[in-house]
Amino acid sequence: MIKQKFTLLAILAICIVQVGFGQQKRALTHADYDGWESLSSARITADGKWVGYSISPQEGDGRLELMPYKSPTTKTVIPRGSGFLFSPANTFAIGKIVPQEDSVKLLKLKKTKKDEMPKDSLFIFDFASGKLEKLAEVKSFSIPEKEGDWYAIHFEKEKPAKKDEADSTAKAEKPKKTDGSKLLVKSYGSGKSYEIDRVKSFGFSDNGKFLQYELATEDTLNNAGLYLMELSSGEKVTLSEGMTSYTRVKFSPESSYVTFMATADSAKAEKPYHQLFLADTKAKSVQEIVNASTSGILENSRVSPDASLAFSEDESRLFFGVADEYKEYDYESDTTILDEDRVSLDIWGWQDDEIQPMQLRRKSQEEKRSYLAIYEIKGGKVIQLEDREINNVSLPSKIKYDFALASTDKPYRRNYSWDIQIGRDLYLVDFASGDKSLVAKNATGYPSISPEGNYLSWYESADSTWMAYDIAAKKMINLSAGIPTSMYDELHDSPSRPGSYGSAGWLADDAAILIYDRFDIWKVDPRNPGNAVNITKGEGRAKNIVFRRQTIDRDEESIDPSETLILSAFNEVSKDSGFFTGDFEGKNAPKQVLFTAHDYNGLTKAEDSDEVLVRRSTYQDNPDLYLTDLSMKNLTKVSNLNPQQSNVNWGSVELVNYLANDGTPLQGLLYKPENFDPNKKYPMMVYFYERSSDGMHRYRSPAPSASTINIPYFVSNDYLVLVPDIKYDLGLPGPSAYNCIIPAVQEVMAMGFVDADNMAIQGQSWGGYQVAYLITQTNMFKAAGAGAPVVNMTSAYGGIRWGTGMSRMFQYEQTQSRIGGTLWDKPLYYIENSPLFFMDRVKTPVLIMHNDEDGAVPWYQGIEMFMALKRLNSPAWLLQYNGEDHNLRQRKNRKDLSIRLSQFFDHYLKGAPAPLWMTEGLPAVEKGRTLKYGLEEN
Numbered sequence: 046m047i048k049q050k051f052t053l054l055a056i057l058a059i060c061i062v063q064v065g066f067g068q069q070k071r072a073l074t075h076a077d078y079d080g081w082e083s084l085s086s087a088r089i090t091a092d093g094k095w096v097g098y099s100i101s102p103q104e105g106d107g108r109l110e111l112m113p114y115k116s117p118t119t120k121t122v123i124p125r126g127s128g129f130l131f132s133p134a135n136t137f138a139i140g141k142i143v144p145q146e147d148s149v150k151l152l153k154l155k156k157t158k159k160d161e162m163p164k165d166s167l168f169i170f171d172f173a174s175g176k177l178e179k180l181a182e183v184k185s186f187s188i189p190e191k192e193g194d195w196y197a198i199h200f201e202k203e204k205p206a207k208k209d210e211a212d213s214t215a216k217a218e219k220p221k222k223t224d225g226s227k228l229l230v231k232s233y234g235s236g237k238s239y240e241i242d243r244v245k246s247f248g249f250s251d252n253g254k255f256l257q258y259e260l261a262t263e264d265t266l267n268n269a270g271l272y273l274m275e276l277s278s279g280e281k282v283t284l285s286e287g288m289t290s291y292t293r294v295k296f297s298p299e300s301s302y303v304t305f306m307a308t309a310d311s312a313k314a315e316k317p318y319h320q321l322f323l324a325d326t327k328a329k330s331v332q333e334i335v336n337a338s339t340s341g342i343l344e345n346s347r348v349s350p351d352a353s354l355a356f357s358e359d360e361s362r363l364f365f366g367v368a369d370e371y372k373e374y375d376y377e378s379d380t381t382i383l384d385e386d387r388v389s390l391d392i393w394g395w396q397d398d399e400i401q402p403m404q405l406r407r408k409s410q411e412e413k414r415s416y417l418a419i420y421e422i423k424g425g426k427v428i429q430l431e432d433r434e435i436n437n438v439s440l441p442s443k444i445k446y447d448f449a450l451a452s453t454d455k456p457y458r459r460n461y462s463w464d465i466q467i468g469r470d471l472y473l474v475d476f477a478s479g480d481k482s483l484v485a486k487n488a489t490g491y492p493s494i495s496p497e498g499n500y501l502s503w504y505e506s507a508d509s510t511w512m513a514y515d516i517a518a519k520k521m522i523n524l525s526a527g528i529p530t531s532m533y534d535e536l537h538d539s540p541s542r543p544g545s546y547g548s549a550g551w552l553a554d555d556a557a558i559l560i561y562d563r564f565d566i567w568k569v570d571p572r573n574p575g576n577a578v579n580i581t582k583g584e585g586r587a588k589n590i591v592f593r594r595q596t597i598d599r600d601e602e603s604i605d606p607s608e609t610l611i612l613s614a615f616n617e618v619s620k621d622s623g624f625f626t627g628d629f630e631g632k633n634a635p636k637q638v639l640f641t642a643h644d645y646n647g648l649t650k651a652e653d654s655d656e657v658l659v660r661r662s663t664y665q666d667n668p669d670l671y672l673t674d675l676s677m678k679n680l681t682k683v684s685n686l687n688p689q690q691s692n693v694n695w696g697s698v699e700l701v702n703y704l705a706n707d708g709t710p711l712q713g714l715l716y717k718p719e720n721f722d723p724n725k726k727y728p729m730m731v732y733f734y735e736r737s738s739d740g741m742h743r744y745r746s747p748a749p750s751a752s753t754i755n756i757p758y759f760v761s762n763d764y765l766v767l768v769p770d771i772k773y774d775l776g777l778p779g780p781s782a783y784n785c786i787i788p789a790v791q792e793v794m795a796m797g798f799v800d801a802d803n804m805a806i807q808g809q810s811w812g813g814y815q816v817a818y819l820i821t822q823t824n825m826f827k828a829a830g831a832g833a834p835v836v837n838m839t840s841a842y843g844g845i846r847w848g849t850g851m852s853r854m855f856q857y858e859q860t861q862s863r864i865g866g867t868l869w870d871k872p873l874y875y876i877e878n879s880p881l882f883f884m885d886r887v888k889t890p891v892l893i894m895h896n897d898e899d900g901a902v903p904w905y906q907g908i909e910m911f912m913a914l915k916r917l918n919s920p921a922w923l924l925q926y927n928g929e930d931h932n933l934r935q936r937k938n939r940k941d942l943s944i945r946l947s948q949f950f951d952h953y954l955k956g957a958p959a960p961l962w963m964t965e966g967l968p969a970v971e972k973g974r975t976l977k978y979g980l981e982e983n
Contacts, residue, residue, distance in 0.1 A: 060734075070694040073747050073761035075943055077693070079104035081746050082686045084660070086128075087670050088115070088718075092135045095172055098670055098684060099127055103748060105144050109172055110684070114656055117672060117683040121177065123168055133253070135172070135193040136233050139186060142166040153752060164201050169233075184226065193253020194233040195213060195276055199244060212452060225261030231716065232276070239279055246291075250300040253375055255326060257284070257303055259291050271305060273324065282329045285322060292319075297356040297410040300326055304354050304363055304424070316371035318952075319348045323363065323422070327362055334420055335365065341427030343416050345370045352415035354588045361422055362476065366415030367429075378421030380400055398458040403850030428479040434598040435481060438474055443602065446498040447476045448516075457487065463854040463867075464508065466542055473516065484514055485521075489542070496603035497555040500571055500746035504545035509533040511545070511560050513571045524569045527577035529560045530586070536736070538773040540858060540865035549594040552629070553603045564591050568631060580631035581612070591615045592625065592635060597650040597657075604629075609675065613648075615858070616642060620700065620741040621856045624648075624677060639677045644668075646744035650675070662744040664698040674715065689706035695719045696760035698741060703792040705772060706784035712738040713789045721798075721894070728803040728954035729765040729793070730754055731826075734812040736770040749964040750896065751932040752809035752832045754946060762947070764954070767793055771815075776871065778863045779818035779878040786819065803827055803954040807946075810834075810902060810931065811861055814880075820891065821883035828953035830946060832894045833931055835862070836910040837881040841903055848900025848931070884913040890920035892949045894942065896929035922949075922963060944978060958982045 073488045080102050087098040094114050101107035109126025129140025144163035152162055167183040170176070182201040189195055225243035232238070245261035256274045267676065270286035271294070275709055285291065288307040289587045291373040296303050301729045303324045310317035321335035337347040352366025376382075391401045399407070417430040417438045430438050430449070438451045451474045468487035474480070484492075490503030490512065499516040502524065509532055511524040520879050537543035549559035549566060564585030568578045585592045594604075597612040610627035612635055623640035627872070639645075646668070647660040655675045662668035667686035673679060701713040714737060718727075732754055747757045756766050769789030773781040786806075795802055808816045809832035816831040857864045857875070864874050876882055891914060897908025907923060914921035924945065926938045933939045951957035962977035971977075 049198045057597055059686060070692055072694050073758050077747050084670060084684055084686060087658050088131055089651045089656060089658050090131045090135045091652040093651030093654035097129055098136055114672060117681060130188055131191050132188055132194050136194050137417055138170040138371050139196055142168055153729055167198055187249055189249040189251060189253035191251045192377060195253050196231055198229045200227045221263050223261045223263045225855050230256055241529055248294060250272060250296040252300050254300050254483050257294050284331050292350050293354050295354040297360045298358055301358060301360050306350050319350045321365055340428055342367045342418055343429050349415035351413040363420040364424060366417055368415045390747050400462055400852060402845045406850035409934055420734060430479055431475050448473050450492055451481055462852040463858060465855045495551045495555045499555045502558055506542040522571050522574055524574050527575040528567050532562060535563050539860050539863050540775055541860055551603050552606050566592055578631040580627060580629060582634040584634050590618045595648055663742045665695060668744050694761045701792055703789050705788055709772050711770045711785060713767060714738055714741055716756055716766040718760055718763050723798050726800040727765045727798055729767060730759050731767045731771055731790055731797050731806045732810055733771060737768045738770050749943045751939055754807050773863050775863055775865045776874050782815040784816060804951055805954055817880040820889040821886045824888045826889050826948055829889045830892045832911060833899055835906050838875040838879045841906055844903045846901055881909055887919050892922050895923040896926045898928055900933045901931040
């Protein structure tokens with residue numbers, strides 16, 4: 046036996062090029078992942094004249110591309126540009142330029158100190174002149190959110206001069222110690238600018254009239270402070286000086302006020318006391334408005350620095366939070382006890398609302414819990430809104446009403462360990478008095494307030510109806526009473542209550558609400574719900590097209606019926622998608638604007654014009670950015686992602702229609718190599734996870750795997766990949782998978798181009814469970830890959846999802862595992878659906894991945910599967926990535942898994958030599974010293 050070993054670099058560099066009559070396209074390799082690009086942060090200026098987006102490879106340096114909307118070929122490319130913004134005045138773009146990734150890696154290898162690593166730079170691009178300005182050593186930058194052309198640049202601290210740079214004849218001045226650094230504030234239009242030294246933090250008002258900034262301490266001086274600058278004049282106002290910390294600085298909507306928290310306590314204090322301050326920007330006055338002794342706040346509480354601050358839209362109210370007074374326990378504060386002598390334990394009490402793991406996961410959140418209160422700016426009165434019983438008051442992003450919605454699930458919380466659909470009691474809380482009035486008990490929906498504040502609305506899953514509550518009349522309204530179609534998810538197939546399809550929102554003046562069924566949109570007047578109008582005229586259900594309203598105004602509060610109704614559209618059968626226009630009155634059927642065999646997403650309209658951005662893709666076509674307008678008559682492609690794909694054997698995808706064993710019509714996706722030959726026999730991979738066929742036109746990038754096979758990689762390397770849909774019967778998750786997956790495989794086998802002796806299955810999590818089940822029921826697959834599989838439902842049932850601290854009971858009784866009852870109610874269902882009890886039937890070699898910090902599926906499930914197969918002398922390998930979660934997070938591990946997946950399946954389905962990690966294993970003494978990728982050949 047001759048062993049031929051390869052390094053990781055050699056494996057990644059393999060590139061097969063076939064030569065026939067001319068040069069054919071090559072197959073994807075693992076080396077292709079790093080350079081594969083994606084597009085993000087697509088933006089258009091408010092006036093629609095300029096467009097920008099970022100393009101980033103998976104590893105390496107990205108770039109920013111800027112262009113005029115009317116001349117998109119005139120691009121300005123900024124290498125390594127990122128995090129950019131357009132000015133509200135449509136005059137410039139500003140963003141960072143990050144250091145070269147290769148340089149950073151090299152310096153890290155040299156163990157370079159953090160303060161000596163290269164820092165970000167900043168660019169400013171002028172739209173009018175096309176001039177690009179760059180500034181070095183930038184920590185952060187900011188612009189006003191809504192108005193103005195100001196920008197602020199916070200520079201890194203200046204490095205002290207080196208000894209050889211200092212004047213040898215004079216003693217170099219010792220630099221002063223401070224966390225602050227220089228801030229440059231500049232108006233792009235007028236050229237006004239201000240420089241401020243020793244700045245620690247800063248921020249603009251939304252309307253661009255003011256800047257607030259905090260000065261850091263210098264040396265041991267107590268000279269920190271918070272200041273306000275009026276930008277037009279440069280006038281500065283001292284808001285506070287001499288405090289040790291300033292946080293939560295917030296301007297009111299029109300910048301009439303600025304509020305902040307401050308403390309004079311040491312940074313080492315366990316629970317420093319904070320005071321809440323309010324400054325009047327016109328009167329230039331500042332006052333302390335709330336502290337621990339202020340009348341009206343919750344008993345035994347203090348101002349919470351962890352709670353956000355918010356103003357009402359009319360600037361009459363300031364919302365803040367208070368927290369429980371810090372309680373010190375004798376045992377905790379006893380300084381005579383050594384740390385090693387302190388008891389550390391968790392006590393699980395049957396009477397606790399939440400089990401200990403969940404309490405521990407939420408410990409930090411609970412330690413920062415705050416209770417919402419109001420400060421009335423004119424009267425100076427404090428009203429406490431939340432208390433220790435009802436502590437969930439929901440504030441909208443724009444606070445326009447004199448009340449808010451409050452809720453509590455406390456009466457039902459204990460059941461949450463096994464019932465994730467517990468109810469909540471709903472209240473309206475009055476801002477003027479803090480009084481709470483009950484709306485409903487044990488409601489199962491999540492209400493919202495209508496734009497004009499006349500109604501609450503929500504989907505009540507307990508009886509699958511849409512409800513409204515008339516606030517003035519204190520009356521419940523069944524909004525779906527006049528709708529003849531189902532409001533619940535028609536494809537729902539788990540033991541839980543089905544959800545809804547959602548709502549498009551309310552029309553202006555609360556005249557009606559738009560509610561979705563599976564396909565169509567219904568307009569319901571809450572004053573006359575029996576006369577609901579199908580504004581899409583039933584066209585969706587008749588033609589299997591899902592219509593949904595597109596929101597193109599990001600700041601809209603209600604729907605203006607005088608504007609064009611733009612609908613996204615998706616055909617559930619053909620998978621075509623696009624856009625239609627509709628009629629709010631429901632008099633005319635939706636009119637097709639653009640409807641093709643593509644996936645469309647990211648529709649973005651310029652705020653003040655009709656210019657539009659949209660992304661379009663298929664499996665073959667990258668999700669590039671296109672320019673158009675609301676008519677969508679012409680689409681202009683402006684980005685060009687991954688031109689290297691044209692040199693790669695890519696592939697195609699097609700729909701496969703088949704019948705499950707119970708006769709249910711289902712669909713699947715079949716991916717074929719680009720050079721597909723119907724007269725050839727291909728090995729086939731089968732991957733599954735519930736229903737995936739709607740993603741037919743989704744572009745899939747070659748990328749290292751977090752848990753599942755990378756479809757483009759396997760297709761490019763001459764595999765067929767089948768992705769079938771699965772419909773589940775309650776209590777029978779394993780048999781349901783078999784009854785749907787096997788007929789799909791047989792349907793494709795009957796087409797004549799599948800190598801039936803060389804097929805494999807692979808899945809992760811729920812898919813991993815189904816893989817484990819299938820190989821106990823059939824030997825038709827030559828190899829299998831199971832990631833994080835549950836194989837023993839009886840042991841998993843009583844376990845914990847460590848990522849959330851939740852009991853796993855709910856998953857089997859209500860959701861994905863679909864047993865529909867407790868272990869003691871349905872013991873046979875748990876056993877019969879558990880692959881572990883039938884491992885003696887397995888004849889299929891299995892590659893298992895299960896990681897030791899999996900927060901979703903207990904790690905011991907993978908061990909149970911592996912140990913059973915090892916005991917049965919059945920070929921199995923368990924990959925356990927140390928410190929990794931349910932899906933791999935670290936790219937180095939993803940690359941490693943991708944190589945091992947391809948080597949495993951290539952060996953069994955293509956007859957490739959087995960890698961040494963499969964034949965020899967990786968002994969613990971060799972861990973970290975070799976990867977055993979090398980191939981073993983006879």
